[in-house]
Amino acid sequence: MQLNCEQSVFTHQEEEVEISVIFFAGSDIVLAIHVNNFIVLGRNCIVIQDFKTELNKQFSIKRSKDLGKARDFLGIEIIRNPETGTIKLSQEAYFMGVLKRYGMEDARPNKTPFAEGTVVDSDDDDYLDEEGKTAYQAIVGSLTYGMQGTRPDLGFAVSLLSRFLTKPTYRHMTLVKGVLRYLAGTLKLGIVFSKHETKALHGYTDSDFNGKTLQGDGRSTSGYIFFLAGGPISWSSKRQSTVALSSSEAEYIGQANAIRHAIHLSHFLNEIKIPPPLPITIYADNQSAIALSKNPEFHARTKHIDTAYHFQRQKIREGVVEIVYIPTDKMAADGLTKPLGGIKFSRYLQYLRLQ
DSSP: OBOSSOTTEEEEOSSOOOOOSOSSOSSSEEEEEETTEEEEEESSHHHHHHHHHHHHHHSOOOGGGOOOSOSEETTEEEEEETTTTEEEEEOHHHHHHHHHHTTOTTOOOOSSSSOTTOOEETTOOOBOOHHHHHHHHHHHHHHHHHHHHHOGGGHHHHHHHGGGSSSOBHHHHHHHHHHHHHHHTOTTOEEEEETTOOOOSEEEEEEETTOSSEESSOOOEEEEEEEETTEEEEEEEEEOSSOOSSHHHHHHHHHHHHHHHHHHHHHHHHHTTOOOOSSEEEEESOHHHHHHHHOTTOHHHHTTSOGGGGHHHHHHHTTSEEEEEOOGGGOTTGGGTSOOOHHHHHHHHHHHTBO
């Protein structure tokens, strides 16, 4: 059966079974396809082997094409540890290839992708020539693929640098090489999932009101990240489409974006038979924005906000999500909205649970 929320994922289930451990999937078989690559996940080795036998009846599968237990998928290394009951996803080999491609494998490592207080002026006209522009686009593209796979710590840097693909400057090239230097010192970082982790699906949302990193348009940056089985499964760093008039409004818009994604993740997990407990907890660090999401009496302060962002009130009333306050110094989405200094960034990596 093809999933409604993810058209490249298919499931099959012979009978209804109760799964008490969230680790792979509740369905008998989950098949994820990307172009001409696919990976099969199942409740146990028997159902996977039965699936491959049936598949071989329809399509000729050479023995050399059956790679056994997945060790690599689309450049993402899969490292199992049966003793601890964990799986690590890493892109060490992929990123090493990126560094070698651009002559940065021996570069002196940076401690962070961006230095704290980094400012990028969008009006800078010191543009790269066509060759430099092509190189810049290639580097950002390589970083984007890696960031989307296993490296949420690159989210803000890649999001910011992606805004200058059509007219990159020498300043932008310096910044992107700084990100490569950071990678040189963090190649082994990866996401670890554990079958012993009992905490349900949950997320964090944050916004940087009128962020000073990018000068020119007055818009804020929002970020969110969701965790399951002890590791991050989805994240985003994105410039808001409208100009917020206060930090509360910027956070309120960020909460709406996070809730939309939480609903999508809930649909996905339901379709593969791992329904998440409701409400899904989303942590935020702005108490005014949390109050706005729960109390429509603040009409005078929100009447100018696009009504699309107010749907979060309905989802909270329905018990789909709940917004819970957390102090800023414990916010796991902080580094998705702004550059952080060395100490703050180290703490941010701990909250991301990258190992």
